Structures are given as C-alpha cells and as structure tokens.
Amino acid sequence: MSEPSNPLHDERLAALYRAIPQVEPPEWLDQQILRAAKTQVEPVSPLPAAVRPKRRSARWAVPLALAATVVLSVGIVRLVRESGELATAPSLEAAKTTASPASQADMAPSEVSQAKSAEGYAHPPAASATAPATPMASPMTPPALAPPVPLAERAQSVDPKAAGSGQPPFRFQQLTRPEKPEKLNGTTNHSAKALADDKAEFRNSPESWLREIAKLRRQGETLKAQAEGLEFQRHYPNYPLEPSDADSGKP
Amino acid sequence: MLHYRDGDSAAFARLYARHKGPLYRYLLRQCGPVVAEELFQEVWLKLIAARAGYTVQAKFTTWLYRIAHNRLVDHYRASARGLPLSYAEDCPEWSTIPGPESAQPEVCDDRQRQTERLLALLAELPEAQREAVLLKEEAGLSLEEIAQATGTGRETVKSRLRYALARLRQGLAGAL
Numbered sequence: 120m121s122e123p124s125n126p127l128h129d130e131r132l133a134a135l136y137r138a139i140p141q142v143e144p145p146e147w148l149d150q151q152i153l154r155a156a157k158t159q160v161e162p163v164s165p166l167p168a169a170v171r172p173k174r175r176s177a178r179w180a181v182p183l184a185l186a187a188t189v190v191l192s193v194g195i196v197r198l199v200r201e202s203g204e205l206a207t208a209p210s211l212e213a214a215k216t217t218a219s220p221a222s223q224a225d226m227a228p229s230e231v232s233q234a235k236s237a238e239g240y241a242h243p244p245a246a247s248a249t250a251p252a253t254p255m256a257s258p259m260t261p262p263a264l265a266p267p268v269p270l271a272e273r274a275q276s277v278d279p280k281a282a283g284s285g286q287p288p289f290r291f292q293q294l295t296r297p298e299k300p301e302k303l304n305g306t307t308n309h310s311a312k313a314l315a316d317d318k319a320e321f322r323n324s325p326e327s328w329l330r331e332i333a334k335l336r337r338q339g340e341t342l343k344a345q346a347e348g349l350e351f352q353r354h355y356p357n358y359p360l361e362p363s364d365a366d367s368g369k370p
Numbered sequence: 371m372l373h374y375r376d377g378d379s380a381a382f383a384r385l386y387a388r389h390k391g392p393l394y395r396y397l398l399r400q401c402g403p404v405v406a407e408e409l410f411q412e413v414w415l416k417l418i419a420a421r422a423g424y425t426v427q428a429k430f431t432t433w434l435y436r437i438a439h440n441r442l443v444d445h446y447r448a449s450a451r452g453l454p455l456s457y458a459e460d461c462p463e464w465s466t467i468p469g470p471e472s473a474q475p476e477v478c479d480d481r482q483r484q485t486e487r488l489l490a491l492l493a494e495l496p497e498a499q500r501e502a503v504l505l506k507e508e509a510g511l512s513l514e515e516i517a518q519a520t521g522t523g524r525e526t527v528k529s530r531l532r533y534a535l536a537r538l539r540q541g542l543a544g545a546l
Binding site: 135 | 390395
C-alpha cells in the first residue's frame with residue numbers, strides 16, 4: 120500500500136485551488152475599512168478657519184456675558200440707591216414747607232454739621248444733572264467726575280424762605296432740578312465749574328468769604344449774597360460777624 | 371502592524387492589500403457573500419480597534435485568522451443551526467461521512483470544470499475540515515498555526531486536514 124510522502128499536502132490539489140479565480144472584496148468595503156483605519160490613527164482634522172473664530176467667540180461668550188451682567192447689576196444697584204433717596208424727597212419737601220425759617224438759627228452745631236454732610240452727599244447726585252431729568256438716563260456717570268452745581272445757582276432756585284429751613288440742600292436741589300433745564304448744557308456746566316472753583320478758593324478763609332459776600336451785595340446780587348451768608352453761617356457758626364456781614368446771612 | 375500601531379496609516383494600507391483577498395475568500399467560502407462581507411468588515415474593524423494594544427505574540431497572519439475564526443464561530447453560534455458538529459474535537463462523522471455523490475471522474479474534463487468541481491467539493495466538506503483547508507491554502511498557515519488560529523490541538527487539525535484532502539481527492543478522482 121503506497122501513501123503520499125506528506126498526507127497533509129497534495130500539490131495537485133493545491134495547484135487546482137490556486138487556479139480558482141481570485142475573488143476580492145468589493146471596492147466600497149475596501150474604502151470603508153481604509154477610512155476607518157486612517158481615522159483611528161490620524162487626529163481629527165482641524166476645523167476650517169471660518170469656523171474657528173466662532174468657537175473662540177462661543178468660548179468667550181459666557182465670561183463676557185457674566186462681566187456685562189456684573190457691570191449692569193452694579194449700575195442698577197447704584198441707580199436704585201439714588202432713586203430710593205429720591206423716593207423719600209416728597210416727605211422731606213413737605214417737612215421743608217412746614218419748617219419755619221427760624222429753625223436754622225435754632226439748630227445745634229451737630230445738626231448744622233449734619234446738614235453740612237448732607238450737602239456733601241448732595242454733590243454726587245447733583246452731578247447727574249448733566250443727564251436728562253430722568254435718573255435712569257445715566258446710571259454709570261461717576262459722581263466725582265461731574266462738576267458740582269454752584270451754590271449761587273442753587274440759591275437762585277431756592278425759595279428764600281425755605282433756604283433757611285435747615286433742610287439739606289441736596290433734597291432741594293434734586294427736586295428743583297427739572298425747573299432749570301437751560302442750565303444743563305455744556306457751556307453752563309463749564310462756567311459753573313469755574314465759578315465753583317473760585318468760590319472754593321475764597322471759602323478757604325472766612326475773611327475772603329465775607330469779602331466775597333460783601334462784593335455780591337455791592338453788585339446788587341442780594342439773593343446770592345444771602346445764600347452765601349447762609350452757607351457761611353453753616354460753615355462758621357461761631358464766627359463773630361459785624362452787623363453788615365450778619366445781615367447777609369439773613370433772608 | 372507595529373508601524374500601524376505607531377501611527378503609520380500607510381502601513382495598514384499595505385497590510386490590508388496583502389491580506390484582504392485571502393481573508394475575504396476564507397470567509398466567502400464558508401458563509402456566502404453577504405455574511406462574508408459583514409464578517410470581513412468586523413474582523414478588520416476589530417483589528418483596527420486593537421491597534422493601540424498590539425504586541426507581537428504570534429505571526430500576524432495567525433492573529434488575523436484567529437480573529438476571523440472567532441468571529442465565524444460566533445456567527446455559527448448565533449445562527450439557528452448553532453455551532454456545527456464538525457468543530458467537536460472528537461467528531462464521529464469524520465470517517466463515516468460518505469463522499470459526494472457527484473464525484474464522478476468523467477465530469478472533470480477540463481481545468482475550469484475542475485476548479486468548479488473543487489469549489490463544490492469544498493462547500494460540501496464539514497465546516498471544520500473546510501476551514502482547515504482554507505487556512506492552509508488561502509492563508510498559507512502551517513499545522514501549528516492553524517491550531518493556534520482555531521484554538522484546537524495540532525492533532526485535531528491534522529485529522530481534519532487528512533480527512534478533507536481524502537474527500538477532495540475522492541471527489542476529483544480521475545481529474546487530477
């Protein structure tokens with residue numbers, strides 16, 4: 120009995136098998152597999168340049184929105200504080216009308232200093248007068264940067280009887296501001312600022328202040344002189360005044 | 371494959387070009403074109419997915435056909451027939467299965483008809499025997515490598531091959 124040398128290999132069978140037409144996988148399958156292999160190895164291709172800025176802006180959108188929200192919130196809080204003070208103004212005005220002019224003379228030094236400090240608070244809101252009458256118009260205006268309204272202008276709008284009531288000038292200024300729209304233009308603000316600076320200088324010493332009051336009186340500006348006199352008395356309540364000077368502080 | 375693991379996609383293209391035909395025919399002659407395409411794609415995608423962790427533990431061809439064999443067995447198990455009996459280590463039908471009825475020498479009168487006859491005989495072989503023949507002829511694996519790829523013993527592979535060749539010779543008797 121003869122057996123092939125290698126029973127597990129038949130060369131004729133192998134040759135016949137190799138003669139079978141070689142079937143290949145379809146082209147679409149090749150492409151699909153090669154694409155999958157390439158995707159696995161290579162990183163994701165960068166986005167087109169036109170798309171990148173969008174992503175960047177989207178990345179910054181949230182912080183930018185937060186910052187804008189914070190700025191707006193601060194502005195609104197400040198505005199609410201100011202409008203809250205304004206909301207109390209009618210009651211103060213009522214108190215002002217019922218107060219007698221002689222109450223200024225009855226004020227204790229501490230009350231005078233309170234009025235003085237109230238005047239100090241009065242300057243920031245007065246600065247917002249450069250904006251339209253509505254307080255919502257310029258919530259972000261820094262108070263320190265705006266020029267203060269001169270005292271003489273305030274005195275012109277002040278009822279002489281009410282001026283000596285001892286009420287803080289700030290309240291009066293807030294309530295009377297809409298009555299003087301012609302003072303809101305830029306030229307007026309510049310001249311008012313210059314005048315205020317001049318007054319700030321003569322207010323440094325009581326003598327120069329009194330001289331200024333006397334000068335106003337000589338010029339016939341009695342209302343301004345009276346207003347300055349009242350202001351002088353608030354600043355220097357114990358300063359000995361001559362009769363002529365003392366008259367300037369009286370209404 | 372090591373080059374592909376290191377990021378050279380062109381290396382994969384070369385690898386694919388070398389092995390795609392034999393692997394496709396290995397699958398095609400066991401489960402038809404539709405399933406073969408599906409399994410072929412799954413095998414390659416599995417290989418691609420295993421790229422990062424690839425280490426040289428065996429010949430690449432053995433590893434590739436090991437993946438293909440496992441996927442084929444999964445396919446058999448998922449089918450209604452289940453895993454064919456011929457995959458059993460001690461398959462009793464190896465020696466008792468009769469030769470193909472159409473194995474008539476006069477049919478194989480020319481080369482083309484001989485190849486057609488060979489394909490028909492292959493299709494009639496038990497699955498495990500057919501797989502052993504295909505791994506030997508298409509992939510060019512040795513006995514040991516077929517044993518590794520199919521997860522069986524060397525002697526089992528030897529028996530499967532011996533019976534398969536005997537049946538093919540019997541079917542092609544007179545033509546060879």
